[in-house]
Amino acid sequence: MHMKSIYQKTIPSLQLLVGTVAQVASEFLDDAESRRRSPNTLRSYRTEISSLLTWLESQGVVGMDA
Numbered sequence: 001m002h003m004k005s006i007y008q009k010t011i012p013s014l015q016l017l018v019g020t021v022a023q024v025a026s027e028f029l030d031d032a033e034s035r036r037r038s039p040n041t042l043r044s045y046r047t048e049i050s051s052l053l054t055w056l057e058s059q060g061v062v063g064m065d066a
Helices: 023-033 041-056
Strands: none
Touching: 023 041
16 A cells, blocks of 8 residues: 655645635635535634624725736
């Protein structure tokens, strides 16, 4: 059996995030759900993202572009 060295890393391809901040957050949560993250993890993500979205809105940040 061949085992990878702990020093080998797989770097996923980078993806540009474009759209409203809320859309990007929603896509992140959808992805986390599709990856079968635990209910507690999803709840934590939603709580943190909600706080982040509130803060971003208060700073006037509503969109992300490349």
